[in-house]
Amino acid sequence: MKYTFHRKQLAIPYAIFLLLFVILPLLVVIFYAFTNEEGHVSFHNFVAFFQSGKTVGTLLYSIVIALVTTAICLLIAYPTAYILSKTGMKSGDALLLLFVLPMWINFTLRITALKEILTLLEGNLAFHPFANTIICMVYDFLPFMIMPLYNTLTKLDDSYVEAAQDLGAKKSHVFLKVILPLSVPGIVSGVTMVFLPSMTNYVVLDMVYNSTFIMGSLIGSYFSAYDWHNGSVISIILLLIICVITAISNRYTENDKADRRVGALK
Template sequence: MSSNSTASASAAKTRVPAAPHKQRSFMKSKRPAIPYLGWMLIFTIVPLVMVVYYAFTDSKGHFSLEAFENASVYSEVFLYSLLIALISTVICLVLAYPLAFSISRCSQRAQSTIVMFLMVPMWMNFLLRIYAWVLILQNYGPLDMILNFFGIDITLIGNSGAVIVGMVYEFLPFMILPLHTVMSKIDPSLIEAAQDLGCNRIGVFRKVIFPLSIPGIISGVTMVFVPTASTFLVAQYLGGTQFMIGDVIERVFQSDHHTGSAIAVVLMVVILGCLVFMNRFGDEEAVS
């Protein structure tokens, strides 16, 4: 594999005519990135360091693992949140994959229209959208009325199901968009070639479309799983008494920065680990 890549690199070198020196140095210059680096330093790195610092100290500023010990109380909520996030992500993927594929087969014009319609709900504040779901799912709400009409009497709101519905609705566009971007870049001639070489429909999907869409799946799953695991307020509005870890962090932070930071650090490690793992998995698949 490595020899292959070096060969292609050298081939690229011979093919591309050398750009004028000046232009190349401008393109390579890192100066335009300085404002962003400053931004990242102040608003990402420093807060991150502070969170880690708080997590490993006690109220007197000495090193201690007391915060993690306090945080262990919330383990159950933590697992529950990861489970909710996992289920929501899987549902999003199952819903979004066929949709993204059929969108990517439409004409260019239809594609941009559909994508725009996917974006329209995101112009509204996300709390308002969750609140709309409260109105839809509540007792004597529209959905409840319809189900009652057919003789089905169930409570739709105040349980984990409602939370998952809210999450899926909230984050579905984040799954569709990366999948669509990747899929619309798949060259139709590759599919035709596979068909010419005797692949049936399943074969085309398994050998061409799926491997080529893996980067989209990876980024889609990342963009859905990470926020669903850590989001707050959704569970407070749609769920019952069961909090999610995001709500717990928010509440704990009001009185105790150390424990709050410890929970946040654990959450970050889990998410970071998942990301590293997924990226690795994605690379392997894409290469082979």
């Protein structure tokens, strides 16, 4: 029999990887989440999660940290990306590198360094745990917010700005009515790239405070105590939150595609 090569066959290695390391573990997680120690199907784990003050508190605290981190990142990144996009292509790219460069340095090294600096400034980190966590998170995630915003803003056609001015819009109006709405896709992808990881990023808290008071480390602490059931429940809850956020942001990216169709017509 003659062997014919299909392009589809190139996907086999990844399909195997997907099956072994994504789908099977996910099934295992789902199995553990909906069973109790005796192996019977049960929703007790979920009930327990929402009844325990510790777990719900961690969930809320994680969400608050993620929200504040995302908001601050957005506030810093938007003007930065806007200015960078206005400096003209060449110098803009060079300046952008300055903001993205820290990403190339080892993560633990960066956080350790930041921790030392904060200790130097504050004397003892214990006084402002929330603020310090946020500072570290923002420092860590800022480039992920700047990049998509910069990309969207550089692609924004100047003629929209000119058209708005032409129709009588002052600078503030031009920004609020044209630039901001047109950069929504960039904002959405920046927010997704910062919000989701910052909700589960336990390395920062772990390194700065040895704390497990965040979703990611909560899972870790259950699993390291061999409590597969409760750990799985938290994983599933996080997964659901991620699904909801992704679904929302996808709606915006679809709008973005429609915009690009207009671009093709022009």
